[in-house]
Amino acid sequence: MSNSDTAMHTLSVYVANKPGALARIAQVFARRGFNIESLVVSPAVDGHFSRMTISCSGDPSGLDQIIKQLSKLIDVLHCIDHTYDESVMKEMGLIKIAVGSEGRSEALQIAEHYGCKTVDLTPESMILQVVGNPDKIDALEEMIAKFRIIELVRTGKVVMCRGEETT
């Protein structure tokens, strides 16, 4: 386990789709001083349940307690830490940059390198859609910053275990 004071962790939580479930989960983090960096909630295959992927930062020694407290919630079926396993982790980002005809081809070149799609194009701007692990989006952000970034929206990462394992 990382010794860093505020390591980033990725948890997946499988939860019954009941009112208040999200608030109860958020409270466990807040009470123990953990920041939720990103949170993705969506219905599971069985619509009675939801999948949450939570990225959070805080004292690693507190994380074990958080996982136990989450597992204890009545609506939570299980909670798994994927920080150190080989799960597939993906995120989508939309980046709107200010670019006119002059820099457009260079911007598109960078976009192509990162496998982006251009989802909106105007004479003064374009929106790039990028999908990948969060590091890749960070890298794109850095490269594309030579153009003025007007807006950036990231979904937060989602995670899924490989092979037979359950997320």
Next chain:
Amino acid sequence: MASNAIEGGQALVRCLESEGVEYIFGYSGGAAIPIFDALITTDTKIKFILVRHEQGAAHMADGYARATGKPAVVLVTSGPGATNTLTGIMTAHMDSVPMIVVSGQSVSWMLGKDAFQEADIFGITMPVVKHSYLVKETNDIPRIVREAFHIATTGRPGPVLIDIPKDISAGPCTADLHAEMDLPGYKEEYSVNNDTILEIAEALAKSKRPLILAGHGAMISGADPSLLAFAEKAQIPVTSTLLGKGVFPETHALSLGMLGMHGTAYANKAICECDLLLNIGSRFDDRILGKPSEFCKNATIVHIDIDAAEIGKMIQPQIACVADAKTALDELIKHVPVLETKEWCKHLDGYKAKYPLKFKRQGGLKMQHIIDEFYKLSEGKACVATDVGQHQMWAAQFYKNDSRYDWLSSGGAGTMGVGLPFCIGAAFGRPNDIHVCFVGDGGFQMTFFELATAALHKLPIKIVVLNNHYLGMVRQWQELFYDDRKSGVDLEGNPDFVKLAESFGIKGFNLRRPGDVKRVLQNALDYNDGPCLINCEVEKTDNVFPMIPAGAAIEDMLIEPPSMKLEKPTGST
């Protein structure tokens, strides 16, 4: 309304009946009227007790549950009615007490629109409940009630809130009253791992100085006979937490009494010197740890707890066992040999002889004297409720409990004001027992209005007001650690408690002199026409010892009043 439909409130009452509810403690109000109406229209056998403040209702339900092991129900209205239960819910939550709180709510189409007496009680209580519901469909009531009782009473118990909008409780219910539960995330299997049991037995067999720490979890699981059999077979001394008082007979030769901040010197010395600590159902509260890094540093620690989140929370055990205390003990006893602990027990007996719990018989009237005398006169058979503070610690020291459910005290929350309503709730649950509440003059004034409830139902309770005209525990800290600067602790302006009692139609006694203790308490015990109150004008500035300053190591326990000035404590409160 469909011809076969009953109202939501009626469905609620029927469901409470099938859960075996005897008592509802509550206070009426607009948003709960359909439910209160159902108490009449269903002609239910459930007894409704009208309290004088919703906090009283919550503490009574709590006291009832602690004294009987069964959950009671709190019924209040929306907004302030519901928020007034908050301290009571938190108190129950901290001490794992089962409780069902039903609150009325504004009509559902007004939710979130600041309707009259609307409060988001579902949101407000979220951190202090085991679970909660905001009912959105009348037909959900039977399922929700069933789930609520199941959740409140199984595993590690706790309070469950059911918030019911007025249109829902007044609406038609056509659902089957014996609905199925839908709790896919609730884990309730606590099978004992046999390898872990063998590992514990092996560690015990190697131990020369084993010690059992029995907590509230052992009490809740009904492990008292198993614990007695186990400790006697293996010959292991037992100390208990404040809430574990009575789970092992405190008069037993193997008992060391309560440990912790104001525990017995011998229990705390045993903690320091044991080579194996078997914790059964205690959550290693900071009141017993002192300084966590120094706690049982050289001992093997075994932790049995039904709540996995307690394992390693405060203390990392060498052997952890997530299990029900009784089930684990019943397995463990099969594998544990008779241990050679004669030397160890003799050594601890030496401490008992050297550092007994004691108080000076000379001088003014002392709380310890009154509690000790009441213990003797009641032959240790009373169900004891306490409030919070110095008197609570002295009651824990001097009223020895030999059976479970006879010690009702707010441990985790340390809620002042619980004493009287706890005692009232207990007396409803066990009308044929002796009930006493030891309360300070501070805590008593927080909930004394429930004297009306006690008087109305002629409850056989003895209210012992240990009146030192101070918030004594805080004053003690200020004396010991803050150069005796008394700040916010002088309860100048106390009423005449005997006259106060009499104004409710309650018999009152005054007790001022040590020589009168026996006579007055005997008179109070002999009084059998409902509640009585004994106002005890005790010494103003006595201090509780032994004491482990918060955050200090147990080795640094003060057995006697210190002769030098002490550093401010580092631990929490």
